[in-house]
Amino acid sequence: MTTMTPQRPVPGERGEEVPCPRDEPIFTALAAHWAAAGRLVPGTTDPEWDTLTGRSTDGR
Template identity: 45%
Template sequence: MTEHKGRWERQMLIPASRREPAERPAEPIYASLMAQWSAQGRTVPGAPDREWTALVSRSCWPRW
């Protein structure tokens, strides 16, 4: 058997146009929109959401 070290070994056969870039630069219009949302305390895609974290950290069973 072969050892697997993370990614699939035949990755080189996937065309470069189909591979995901290491880091995609943000579009200027979206970058300014995300900055405005962050300044207003809104949820920003790709950023941690404090309200969601608080909701999922609660116990699902009520305490008596």
Template identity: 50%
Template structure:
């Protein structure tokens, strides 16, 4: 048995034409405030993990074997 496919009503919207003098404004990124750099320096001095940098402890844990007997279990 075959069904006859008929085009249904169109859905969606037609794109509106863009005016010729239209320019999309992209906000400029503001520099980070000095307090942010002070906080990063303090965290680094305390040996904490910093945004955008690898966490050595996490890398060590994630690379160890799942079963007991790896470096996390003292073997």
């Protein structure tokens, strides 16, 4: 299964790298189900909203 959260280490309080926690399998499965059904998944961008608000979905 894939996860919706990037799994890159993040800086800790003392500058050390702290691994990101993994998403729970139930969330990962639910997010995949929603995405397959064309629904918006929390934590992802909404291209329709970005279009309506004039934001670019490619980071510009």
